[in-house]
Amino acid sequence: MFVDEATINVRAGNGGAGCASFRREAHVPKGGPDGGDGGRGGDVVLEADQSLSTLLDFHYRRHFKAERGTHGKGSQRDGAEGDDLVLRVPVGTVVRDRETGELISDLSHHGQRVVVARGGRGGRGNRHFVTPTRRAPSFAELGEPAEERWIELELKLLADAALVGLPSVGKSSLIARMSAARPKVADYPFTTLVPNLGVVGAGERSFVVADVPGLIEGASEGAGLGHAFLRHIERTALILHVVDLSGGWEQRDPIADIAVIDAELAAHAEELADRPQIVLGNKVDADGAREASERVAAWAEEHGRPYFAVSAATGEGIESMVRAVGERVHALREEAAAAEPTYEGVYVYEPADERTITVTRAGSREYVVTGGTIERMVIMTDMNNEDAVAYLQQRLARAGVEDALREAGARDGDTITIGPVSFEFETTGTGGTSDG
Ligand SMILES: Nc1nc2c(ncn2[C@@H]2O[C@H](COP(=O)(O)OP(=O)(O)OP(=O)(O)O)[C@@H](O)[C@H]2O)c(=O)[nH]1
Ligand SMILES: [Mg+2]
Incomplete structure (x- = not known):
């Protein structure tokens, strides 16, 4: 997207x-x-x-x-x-x-x-x-x-609604009518190869609609441009199911077409079958389309899906359809917002290895110690002050640095580097792993 x-x-x-x-x-x-x-x-x-x-x-x-x-x-x-x-x-x-x-x-x-x-x-x-x-x-x-x-x-x-349907039913023509998006439109199948997004102004309630490549039977198994595009639909709250009302290049039954798409959605993911749908009968301007529209309207009513007869070519029915889609999107957004946890807390990003102490041997009697927490202890110490350095030494020992060094083979007198500072290893006897 x-x-x-x-x-x-x-x-x-x-x-x-x-x-x-x-x-x-x-x-x-x-x-x-x-x-x-x-x-x-x-x-x-x-x-x-x-x-x-x-x-x-x-x-x-x-x-x-x-x-x-x-x-x-x-x-x-x-x-x-x-x-x-x-x-x-x-x-x-x-x-x-x-x-x-x-x-x-x-x-x-x-x-x-x-x-x-x-x-x-x-x-x-x-x-x-x-x-x-x-x-x-x-x-x-x-x-x-x-x-x-x-x-x-x-x-x-993310799109609020996705235009879904067989190839060449007019999805790209519809998004062009509804928004400022200008996708490629042509009367051969699979004209659209990547999803297009358009912002649709519906009064106060503007929404984002996606035009995805046409789906065909077997799309959920990878036929045509299949799977990749079904994935995009997964995250949209509303499906605008576009069906072609015109006779087209062969006799077609729009209701059978709807069933093909429904089956593909369900085969891809159970919840896509239950996703709210609005059925759009497109090309209502075409010869014989009115009759087909009436049949689809009756079928849609029976199945509890809102239906709009539209024409991307003439603009007929577009305005009231856009208004209805805007209202539905708005209602779905409110539902989703109500179901969301509220965000009051602030998440703080902390790289995982802050407390880990790593000892690396840098020479025969030289060791480098790294770790966010202990490096900060060193950086926060005034190295010109003897008391401060003594205090640091105790803190490092308590944080486990001495133990880690000894485990790595360090002996008194070896050179230890932590952050910008190097000093001589000297046992304090403070040991242990409690906090520093
Ligand atoms: N008569 C008429 N023709 C239309 C209408 N809408 C689209 N068409 C024509 O139908 C053909 C396909 O239109 P597209 O918008 O490319 O269809 P699509 O669904 O995006 O097709 P794919 O991207 O291949 O899936 C084009 O020749 C359009 O001019 C309409 O409302 N009326
Ligand atoms: Mg298209």
């Missing part, structure tokens, strides 16, 4: 740094620690919005950045949080991580939100690091760097 694509770069806001400061009191040279925390950086969020219909905006601008958090200050003043950046995309947008190809989200409902890049946490001020043995922590945490990634957006426009 109609596909619109864009690739964009999203960067959340960095967290602000925590502050290391001490209360000033008249008689005490150094009061208690009172450094405020850094503010959280803003997230980049995608939100589905039904008033939008294309991804065109993202073709002109490709880099999007949320606001950073500000740094904490003395006297327990915390930094301000950065604002989230909310990017609105059309309903039907599928989001993927460009690097891994991983599906991040399928934004199929108005208001649905997904965080595609998380803002960095603010660093904690020094007052958080007080322990019985460390009364005056001289360090604070740095802010957490924000996430940044390239994501791919793909818009899949």
Whole structure:
């Protein structure tokens, strides 16, 4: 179907740094620690919005950045949080991580939100690091760097209704009459090779209609252009079943034609047989068509299907048919919306391997340790401050880094690299796997 694509770069806001400061009191040279925390950086969020219909905006601008958090200050003043950046995309947008190809989200409902890049946490001020043995922590945490990634957006426009019928019954002619779509029309079968979509204006109630290639007997088993197109119909709420009322190039019984299509739909998927249908008797302008129309009308009434006699050629009957289809589509949409869960929560995309610790041997006495969570611990540490480094060492041990290194064969004195930092391996004896 109609596909619109864009690739964009999203960067959340960095967290602000925590502050290391001490209360000033008249008689005490150094009061208690009172450094405020850094503010959280803003997230980049995608939100589905039904008033939008294309991804065109993202073709002109490709880099999007949320606001950073500000740094904490003395006297327990915390930094301000950065604002989230909310990017609105059309309903039907599928989001993927460009690097891994991983599906991040399928934004199929108005208001649905997904965080595609998380803002960095603010660093904690020094007052958080007080322990019985460390009364005056001289360090604070740095802010957490924000996430940044390239994501791919793909818009899949879904049709509300699909024009279905045998070849040459006039499906493409009808979509051309109903909308601005201009598909190829010809009086030989299988003129339409790919589905066409058209937006039909029906007062306030515009809807999207699909014109798919003609189906023939055996389509559900792969005859003709078969299967691929039945798949497109699966997701449309309403079937506009088009039948040819004209005598055509051979004697044809429109009611038998309807039965052929019904059988193919049912053979493809049980629920297609129960899908709401409106029957459109087309070519009512042709010789002998009125009589055929009356018979189809009687049959349709008997089977509880609305029926309209139309002519794509002269325009007869089109207006009232479009109005009725618009109303039906609207009712079906409301039904579907009522059945939908509401989207209040926000899904946050987290690559799966954040907590995994991987040790790679890089030389005879050199190891590289990777893992999102522990790399962040390192990045948030002020390496110029001895106390901060000692604290980091304990956290890493508790997170299981020491155990993992030892398992990989590391011995005291080996060089260990985590993120941008290298240091010497030294056992703390803190061990264990509780949180860090
Ligand atoms: N007289 C008359 N001819 C029509 C009408 N609608 C379509 N036709 C003719 O029927 C033939 C087939 O029309 P298409 O619109 O290509 O039919 P289709 O169902 O899209 O055909 P496929 O794509 O091959 O499945 C063309 O020659 C049209 O001009 C109509 O209302 N009246
Ligand atoms: Mg066609």
